[in-house]
Amino acid sequence: MHHNEVVREKEYTLCDLLDRILTKGVVLYGDVTLSVADVDLVYLGLRLLLTSVERAEQMRKAAPLRLAAGMAAAVEAQTQQ
Amino acid sequence: MSPLYMYAIVDQPALPLPECTGLEASPLLIVAYREIGAVMSRLASDGLQPSESNAWQHESVIERLLAERGVLPMRFGTLAVDEADARHALERSYAAFVATLERVRGRVELSVRVLWDDTQHASPASEEKEERKEELAPPRPGDGGRAYLLARLVQERRLKARRERAEGLAGVLHSHRARLADDSVQQVLASPRMLLTSAYLLEHHQLSAFQEAVRELSATYTSLRFLCTGPWPAYSFVMACSPAARGEDGEHDSL
Amino acid sequence: MTPYESECRTDSRLLYHSGNLSEFVYEMERAESVLPRRVNANAEGVEQGLAKLVLTLIELIRQLLERQALHRIEGGSLTDAEIERLGTTFMKLGQRMEELKVAFGLAGEDLNLNLGPLGDLM
Numbered sequence: 125m126h127h128n129e130v131v132r133e134k135e136y137t138l139c140d141l142l143d144r145i146l147t148k149g150v151v152l153y154g155d156v157t158l159s160v161a162d163v164d165l166v167y168l169g170l171r172l173l174l175t176s177v178e179r180a181e182q183m184r185k186a187a188p189l190r191l192a193a194g195m196a197a198a199v200e201a202q203t204q205q
Numbered sequence: 206m207s208p209l210y211m212y213a214i215v216d217q218p219a220l221p222l223p224e225c226t227g228l229e230a231s232p233l234l235i236v237a238y239r240e241i242g243a244v245m246s247r248l249a250s251d252g253l254q255p256s257e258s259n260a261w262q263h264e265s266v267i268e269r270l271l272a273e274r275g276v277l278p279m280r281f282g283t284l285a286v287d288e289a290d291a292r293h294a295l296e297r298s299y300a301a302f303v304a305t306l307e308r309v310r311g312r313v314e315l316s317v318r319v320l321w322d323d324t325q326h327a328s329p330a331s332e333e334k335e336e337r338k339e340e341l342a343p344p345r346p347g348d349g350g351r352a353y354l355l356a357r358l359v360q361e362r363r364l365k366a367r368r369e370r371a372e373g374l375a376g377v378l379h380s381h382r383a384r385l386a387d388d389s390v391q392q393v394l395a396s397p398r399m400l401l402t403s404a405y406l407l408e409h410h411q412l413s414a415f416q417e418a419v420r421e422l423s424a425t426y427t428s429l430r431f432l433c434t435g436p437w438p439a440y441s442f443v444m445a446c447s448p449a450a451r452g453e454d455g456e457h458d459s460l
Numbered sequence: 461m462t463p464y465e466s467e468c469r470t471d472s473r474l475l476y477h478s479g480n481l482s483e484f485v486y487e488m489e490r491a492e493s494v495l496p497r498r499v500n501a502n503a504e505g506v507e508q509g510l511a512k513l514v515l516t517l518i519e520l521i522r523q524l525l526e527r528q529a530l531h532r533i534e535g536g537s538l539t540d541a542e543i544e545r546l547g548t549t550f551m552k553l554g555q556r557m558e559e560l561k562v563a564f565g566l567a568g569e570d571l572n573l574n575l576g577p578l579g580d581l582m
Contacts (some may be wrong), residue, residue, distance in 0.1 A: 132481040137473050139488055140316065140434050141260055148440035149280035150214060151447040152294050265468035315475070320483060350547025351540065357550075358530050396490035398483075416475055423478045430479030437473070 208284040209234075209245040209291060210253070212266045213438075214277040216306050218242030223269040228253070228262050236288045238295035241302050244270060245291060248284065255281055267438050275310035277302060277446065278438040301446035309443065312387060312406050313436035317419060319378060320430040321371070321400040368394060375401040378429075381422055385415045390441050400429065404441035412436065511564040516571040519557060520582055526550050 210228055218237035227233050227246030235242045244266070253259060260281065267278045285291040295302065375393045378401055383389040386405035395402045407415055416433065423431040477484070529546050532538050538546070561571075571582075 132485070133472070133474055136481045136485050137434070138257055138260070139485055140473070141264060142255060143488065144316075144437060144440045145260060145263055145278075145281040146255055147280075148444060149278045150283075150443050151280050152211070152283055261468060268468055318484060318488075320479065320487060350544040350549070350551060352547070353551045354529060354533060354543055354547040357526065358533060361527070361530055396487045399487045399490075419476055423476070430483065431476065432474075432478075432481075432484050433476040434473045435475060 208248050208286060209288070210248045211243055211245045211279045211283040211285055211291065212263060213244050213270055213279055214295065214302050214306070215242050215244055215270055216240060216275040216303075216310070220274060223266075223273070225266060225269050227266050228259060233266065236291040236295070238292050239299065241295055241299070241306065243285070243291045243295055245285065253282060264438075271313075271438050275306040276438055277305055277309065277443045278440050298446060298448055305443055305446040308388075309406065309439040312408050312439060313412075314439045314441055315386075315405050315407055315412070315415060315433060315435035316437065316441075317382065317401070317403050317405065318399060318432045319375070319401040320398050320432075321374070322398065322428065371400055378422060378426070379403055382415065382418055385411060385418055387411075388442060406439055406442050407436075511560075512566055512571065515557065515560055515564070515566065516582075519571045522550070522553050522557065523582065 210231075212227065212233075215235075218235055218241060222233045222235055222244065225233070229246075229249055231246040231248070233244055233246050235244050246266075263281050267276060270276045285294070371394050375391065379389065379391050382403070382405060386407050388406040389403060391401060391403035393401060405415065419431060419433045423429070474481075529538075529550070533543060
């Protein structure tokens with residue numbers, strides 16, 4: 125096998141794997157989230173939590189402050205343009 | 206407290222876990238509820254990228270589990286707040302998980318993709334080739350509103366005709382293989398050249414007959430390009446037991 | 461990398477293929493809404509991600525409305541003047557969308573959303 129073929133095979137296999145594990149499989153949602161093909165929103169999409177309603181509230185208050193702050197800054201930047 | 210990363214929902218929760226580590230080299234743990242369990246590991250970092258390394262780590266844990274029991278693989282990036290949350294999730298969809306485990310136990314997934322070059326499958330008229338170039342390009346402005354919409358109408362009709370041709374051909378290909386599998390899913394024209402994207406649920410003893418069928422189809426349909434990968438855990442056949450897919454997430458807030 | 465993980469990776473999953481693997485990679489990238497190359501990109505910020513989300517929704521609505529109009533043209537329920545007016549509006553909307561995409565560095569991208577178990581939006 126040429127070196128090129130081997131590289132392509134790994135590349136393809138990774139592509140296939142990512143398609144499988146990122147868009148299929150069992151999905152358990154705490155909040156409804158959307159995922160888009162961007163690094164940061166994939167990041168957002170990755171914070172899928174299995175929670176009850178009360179816990180979801182707790183987590184929202186406690187956890188992704190960094191991300192929420194980033195989004196708030198982005199929205200602000202938009203409105204100032 | 207750091208969250209728990211979830212790899213899979215499994216049967217036989219009392220069975221010892223395989224001796225491998227998960228993401229960030231964390232040890233695996235299992236939370237059980239009646240006849241099923243959730244296999245997880247503690248995640249120290251705040252957020253997780255689907256990098257090549259993490260993707261394969263996720264996959265290899267699942268495949269280790271698959272070697273010894275029934276497995277419902279999770280989508281990458283599923284986190285639980287704590288053990289109680291995981292147990293709650295198992296309880297909420299218990300019946301669906303048990304039923305799906307029954308369906309996929311001892312089985313793997315093979316993926317088949319087929320590319321076509323649709324200029325080869327059009328009617329022979331020579332005008333078609335020229336038109337096809339414009340088929341996918343939107344009509345140009347500057348011609349007036351009516352002209353624009355009429356051009357769009359023509360475009361939509363052509364796309365529809367092409368889709369019908371694709372579905373006909375894909376249906377023929379798919380049914381050849383579906384007969385050899387326990388179950389299958391397919392999608393037609395995921396992209397203009399991707400005629401068919403499909404997955405098949407197979408027991409181990411069905412694998413070689415299936416691969417032979419793919420080779421035969423490839424030899425028959427020489428203008429098509431076939432690609433068959435696997436075996437994979439049955440990712441494409443476990444989605445129906447997700448609470449969202451079953452319309453069961455009414456108790457949660459939405460964005 | 462654990463021994464099993466490296467074993468897992470190097471096992472060939474490619475059981476059969478006719479034709480060129482790179483063709484398949486190319487088409488998968490066109491088809492899928494989550495792509496290895498995009499996952500590795502780090503130039504895009506949260507801001508752009510949000511813009512993409514908003515533009516995708518606008519694009520969806522535009523397409524739905526346009527298809528409705530086409531349906532009504534086929535059904536013969538629109539006057540010529542209405543057709544002309546609608547057509548001009550859609551043309552302008554389409555142009556505006558392209559301008560917005562360029563402004564946010566999204567030119568040439570397919571706007572789409574993956575809704576998890578519900579599949580893709582468009």
